[in-house]
Amino acid sequence: MKTMITVLLLLNLAREDAWATTNPVVLSPGLIGELVEEARTNSPVLRAAEARVRAAEANSESIPLWENPELLVGGVAAPREMRMEEGDIVVGVEQALPINGKARAARRLAREEGKIAELQNSLEYQNLRKEIAIAAFSLALAEEQLLIARENHHWLQTTVEGMTGKLRAGGGEQVELLRMQAESARALNEIRNGETERDLVRITLSRLLNRSSEAAAPILRLPAPAPELVFNQRLVDLALKFEPQLQVLRATVKRAEAGMERAVAERRPDFSLGLEGRQYSGNGEFQEGAVFLKVSLPFFNQGKLKKGVSRERANIEAAESDLEAYRLRTREEVYFLWTRIDRARREALTYSSEVIPRAEQALESAQGAWHSNQDLFRNVLEARRMLVESRGIYFRAVKEQYQMMAELVLCCGLGDLESLTMILESAKEESN
Numbered sequence: 001m002k003t004m005i006t007v008l009l010l011l012n013l014a015r016e017d018a019w020a021t022t023n024p025v026v027l028s029p030g031l032i033g034e035l036v037e038e039a040r041t042n043s044p045v046l047r048a049a050e051a052r053v054r055a056a057e058a059n060s061e062s063i064p065l066w067e068n069p070e071l072l073v074g075g076v077a078a079p080r081e082m083r084m085e086e087g088d089i090v091v092g093v094e095q096a097l098p099i100n101g102k103a104r105a106a107r108r109l110a111r112e113e114g115k116i117a118e119l120q121n122s123l124e125y126q127n128l129r130k131e132i133a134i135a136a137f138s139l140a141l142a143e144e145q146l147l148i149a150r151e152n153h154h155w156l157q158t159t160v161e162g163m164t165g166k167l168r169a170g171g172g173e174q175v176e177l178l179r180m181q182a183e184s185a186r187a188l189n190e191i192r193n194g195e196t197e198r199d200l201v202r203i204t205l206s207r208l209l210n211r212s213s214e215a216a217a218p219i220l221r222l223p224a225p226a227p228e229l230v231f232n233q234r235l236v237d238l239a240l241k242f243e244p245q246l247q248v249l250r251a252t253v254k255r256a257e258a259g260m261e262r263a264v265a266e267r268r269p270d271f272s273l274g275l276e277g278r279q280y281s282g283n284g285e286f287q288e289g290a291v292f293l294k295v296s297l298p299f300f301n302q303g304k305l306k307k308g309v310s311r312e313r314a315n316i317e318a319a320e321s322d323l324e325a326y327r328l329r330t331r332e333e334v335y336f337l338w339t340r341i342d343r344a345r346r347e348a349l350t351y352s353s354e355v356i357p358r359a360e361q362a363l364e365s366a367q368g369a370w371h372s373n374q375d376l377f378r379n380v381l382e383a384r385r386m387l388v389e390s391r392g393i394y395f396r397a398v399k400e401q402y403q404m405m406a407e408l409v410l411c412c413g414l415g416d417l418e419s420l421t422m423i424l425e426s427a428k429e430e431s432n
Contacts, residue, residue: 025218027140027402029417035136035209036129042210043128049121056117060110065103067096072276087278087287094274094294102270105262112255119251123244126410128208133406133417135205140220141399142198145392149194152388153187160184176377183381222398225348226405227421231338234423235412239334240327242413249323256319260312267305270296330411337408344401351394359387 025031040046072092076083098104163177202217240246277289298305363383370380402417409420 023218024221026221026223027136028223032133032136033416035132035205038211039128039132039209040125043208044210045124045128046121049117049124053114053117053121056110056114060107060114063103063107063110065098065107067098070094072274075281076278084280084282085287087280089279089281090276091279092274092276094272097271097273099271100265100268102262102265102268105258105265109255109258109262112251112258116248116251116255119244119248123248126244126413130406130410132205132208133409134403135201135208136220137222137399137402137406139198139201139205140222141395142194142201143220144222144395146191146194146198148388148391148395149187149190152384153184153191155384156180156184156187173377179378179381222395223402225345225352225398226341226401226417228345229338229341229405229420231335231342235338235408236331236334238412238414238423239330243330243411244413246323246326246330247413249319249326253316253319253323256312256316260309260316263305263308263312266308267298267302269298333411334408337404337411340404341401341408344397344404348394348397348401351390351397355390356387356394359383359390363387 070093072090072094074090076086076088076090078086078088160177160180163180167174167177206212272294274292274294275289276292277286279286363380363386366380366383370377405417405420409415409417412420412423414420414423
């Protein structure tokens with residue numbers, strides 16, 4: 001009877017291999033790049049960011065250097081002799097002169113705000129790319145865990161069938177069958193939970209791609225562990241130069257400086273040049289003309305204008321402090337991510353080369369001892385649990401390695417995972 005159980009287990013493994021070949025697609029940088037390109041055209045987040053860039057560009061181009069001239073038309077009520085002598089129809093024009101730097105300061109401020117909008121757009125794209133990579137690897141992990149759960153359930157079901165037949169033939173123990181039935185029920189519940197988790201991650205990925213959650217999708221598989229990433233100072237240098245949020249903060253400092261320039265310009269007087277002419281309405285003859293220069297006197301509001309300068313000075317200080325704080329955080333983040341990547345890689349390699357093979361040997365040994373009535377069945381069950389748990393830990397470690405690499409790619413402002421690998425390999429060759 002135990003021989004029959006072994007045969008059933010082999011047939012079950014054949015069914016497991018058939019599952020593994022059902023339209024599987026191994027995640028790769030190329031596949032993630034295709035998903036990112038799909039999101040670039042479909043994502044409403046990116047469309048909104050691009051619209052803000054266009055709005056900022058239009059705003060900077062809408063600020064005039066010369067104000068519209070003002071036309072003055074009026075009349076004079078006076079005795080006829082006076083009107084004949086000085087004129088009673090007044091026509092004039094007045095033009096503000098852009099010599100106080102206010103228009104130039106406003107234009108610079110608008111341009112700096114446009115640069116911030118462009119960098120924010122780039123940041124949104126980088127964040128979306130990172131989220132897509134994490135969601136794709138999370139979906140692949142959910143598929144791997146679901147496959148493990150299904151394999152485990154079928155193994156348990158096959159064993160239950162064998163034990164049931166053995167018990168009906170007058171052999172075996174009822175307690176072992178009940179224990180296996182309980183384990184099978186628990187494994188079935190794990191399958192249901194795994195399917196729910198997979199569907200949830202699939203919905204998340206569909207949202208990022210702006211596609212229907214019911215659209216057909218291949219079964220994703222996790223790749224092998226990535227090669228070792230040796231820590232190099234070049235990673236820190238890249239992050240300090242190209243990290244998207246750091247670039248936004250640098251632009252914020254320049255925007256604050258432009259705001260300071262505009263606040264200083266607001267304290268300057270306004271100048272305008274005017275022309276005025278008079279003619280008599282009786283015969284239309286020109287009587288006299290005048291040229292004048294008008295200057296505003298910003299004396300009464302100097303206190304408030306000084307407060308505006310103080311406000312912008314404080315904004316510059318705050319922006320510079322935020323930039324410095326994020327620089328320090330970025331240094332720490334690079335080392336933290338590299339540490340997580342290295343730890344996850346070592347864990348994945350340890351489980352794939354040592355833990356999982358030994359768990360398989362332990363299961364095989366326990367089954368052999370149980371078949372020959374030299375050991376208890378609960379040792380077989382414990383060995384199976386250890387193997388299932390080891391496989392799950394291995395796939396979680398692989399997923400964490402690639403997730404942290406996606407975070408590091410964003411932190412360094414790189415294009416994709418391949419760019420990160422190429423840079424580190426180049427740095428390694430230079431060091432050798």
